[in-house]
Amino acid sequence: MATPIRYAVDLTDRVHHLVRVHLTVPEDVAAGARLVLPVWTPGSYVVRDYVHHVQTIRATDADGRDLPLALDGTTAWVLPDDAVGPVEVVLELYANDLSVRTNHVDDHHALLIPAATFPYVEGATDRPHEVHLPPHPAAHRTWSLLPTGDDADTYVAQNRDHLIDSAFEVGDLPAADFEVAGVPHSFVWAGHGGAPDLDAIAADTRAIGEVCLAMFGGELPTQRYVFLCAGWDQGGGGLEHRDGSVLQMPVRTFQDDDLNARFQSLVAHEYLHLWNVKRLVPADLVEPDYEHPTHSPSLWVAEGWTAYYDDLLPTRAEVWTPRRLLDTLRDTWDRVDRTPGALLQPLRQASHEAWTKHYIRDENTPNVMTDYYGHGSLVAWELDLRLRAADPEGDGLDEVFRLLWQRHANTSEGYTEQDVLDAVAAVGGDDLAALVDARVGTAQRPEIDDALLAAVGLRVGEQPNGPIAPDLGVEVTEDDRGVTFAAVLRDGPAWRDGITGGDRLVAIDGVTVARGELDTALRAYEPGDDVEVTVTRGPRLLTRPVTLGQPRPRRRLERRDDATDAAAGAFARWTGHDLDEL
Ligand SMILES: [Zn+2]
Incomplete structure (x- = not known):
């Protein structure tokens, strides 16, 4: 059996956000070995260039002599052709970036994301990868997603991909x-x-x-x-x-x-994701290229359909009420309806462009892109409703998911978009598959209305509470300095009258607007009123007349009084709750 790739992690300097990783490159692959630190981690589709946090890297041969390490590109190093192994490579990493895809190490805990931590040895990725990670201080504990090895504090991955797919956490943690x-x-x-x-x-x-x-x-x-x-x-x-x-x-x-x-x-x-993505894998992500972006057109299924179920599953589990489910679905629906980019960027393209659009945002983002999570979730919802309308006794989208699982789970090819459409066709017919294809292939929103919602005994009503402010057509961020237009929505009131994303709001009709005051300020007006909006744009102070628009409708999903027994049954199968609970 091939000698494993071994890593030992030293956390003794964790209070300074420092991690030292000792990589042992086995003798049989040491000469000319190319060591690669991934630029991204699966599940988060953007180039992060983890090498940014590598402070030092050095290599010594079997006799303890320093070896030169040649940089190859931005994120790989090459050992000399005559290197005699095993070669010891030591990296010092700075780890002070708390997110779910980056390393964060401090006095309290040590979260290690393998893609950001362990360079792999090209050509030796199929052999076992072992990580020795003793907690520091010793009274702390290590948690790993990997099985433990025979040696103390050692965790064993079947191969490089398994290691990259298995985070670590250390601390004195509940x-x-x-x-x-x-x-x-x-x-x-x-x-x-x-x-x-x-x-x-x-x-x-x-x-x-x-x-x-x-x-x-x-x-x-x-x-x-x-x-x-x-x-x-x-x-x-x-x-x-x-x-x-x-x-x-x-x-x-x-x-x-x-x-x-x-x-x-x-x-x-x-x-x-234990099922969808990790074992039911989009074809393009079965063998990811860790040095370059790996594009997939299927994130509207991988993430969008998952996002739909992340509202539905807590409801079926009786962790959520059906009211919370309906309000959450409504919020997603409102958000996608309000995103101008949903009519510019097809969902399939949004998935492909995750690398350059979804994860890299600016003030123009809502105008140019749609969110494959929320928008994909709505496509799933529409499809689920159409399936349940056609067969009130059926399991709707669950059946499509089950079929995909039976056909494509744990295969070396994964699944393609065509496989998804084929599964839709098998459960709901060719016309429905063609509809889904159109929903993701062209820039359009799902069509959810009273007629469709009636299939599960629902209708669209109006949210009862409170007066609604006329629309300015902006998204805002607020801080102690006040209100900033994080985005100005294309073709909305502020857009039409020359306000742009990034402008910082100073006043409306000559009266300053502080943090938390914008909605109250607008409620003093009616749709169609003209107001003077004063903003700063960089060093300039500008005032623009803006005609306020109609407020957005405040929808609320409600139980139909005339819901049929079949629809009530479909609602129960859909949510796990009785329609009367609404
Ligand atoms: Zn996800």
Whole structure:
């Protein structure tokens, strides 16, 4: 058997955000070996150039002599052709970037993302990769998504891809162990503060996991699963790995109902990736190129369909009420309706362009791109409704997912967009597959209306509460200095009258507008009123007359009074709840 690629991680300087990685390049591949640090990590489709955080790298041969390391491109190094192995390579990394796809090491914890940490040896990626990661200080503990090896503090990946798909966390951290369908799970809270109720998290996660498993059938496709959840003062998100996930939430998440619901949705999202993405893999992502972007047109399924279920699964698990589900779907619907870019960038293209658009945002983003998460989720919802309208006793989109799973899970080819359309056709017919193809291939929004919602006993009503401000057509960010137009929506009121994204709002009709005051200020006017909007644009002070627009409709999804028994049954199969609960 080939000698494993071995890494040893030294965290003794973690208080300074420093990590030292010792890579042992085996004797048989040392001469001329090319060592590569990935530029991106699967699940987050943007070039991050992790090499940015490599402070030093040096190599010594079997006799302890220094070896020259030639840089090859921006993120690889080449050992001399006459290098005598095993060669020891030591990298010092700076790790002070807390996100789910970057390293963050401090006095409290050490989150290590393998793509950002472990250079691989080209040509030796198929052999086992071992990581020796003793906690520092010794009283702390290491959590790994990898199985443990025979040696203490050692974790073993089957190959390079397995290692890259398996994050690490170290610390003196609260954790809960529980089971889903007899399989051991752990939830590790690496929050910098905050006090999660681990028993409640375990119970919710178990319930979500069980409905997820029920959807696909069979056994849980993993032997163990670990959630590594970092908490910080802001932010949020997740990254799926083969047998676990990395989550990030604000530390006070668990004291706030809406934030907690977002967290539950995130848990469902990452958990569903156990199936969709990690074992049911888009064809282009089966063998990713870690040195260059790997494009896929299928993120509207990989992420969009997953996003649809991350609202549905907590509802079926009775973690959410059906009211929360409907309000969340409505919010996604409103957001996509308000995004001008949804009529400019087809969903398939949005997926391909994740690398340059989705993950690289500026003030023009809503005008030029659509979100393959939210927009993809709406396509899934429309498809689900159409399937349930055609067959009220059926399982809707669940059936398509199950079929995809049966046909394409754990294959060396993964699945293509055509495979998805074929599965849609098998469950719902060729016309429906053609409709989905059009929804993702051209710039258009899904069509969800009363007629379609009636299939599950719903209609579109109006949100009852409060007066609504006339529309300015902007997205804002706010800080202590006030309100900034983070985006000005194409063809909206502010756009038409010459306000642009990035302008900082000073006053409306000569009266200053402070943080939190914009909505109140606008409520003093009627749609069609002209107001003087004063902004700063860089060093300039500008005032523009703006005609305010009609407010956005405030929709609310409601139960139909005339819902048929078939529709009530379809609602129950869809959400796991009785229609009367609304
Ligand atoms: Zn995802």
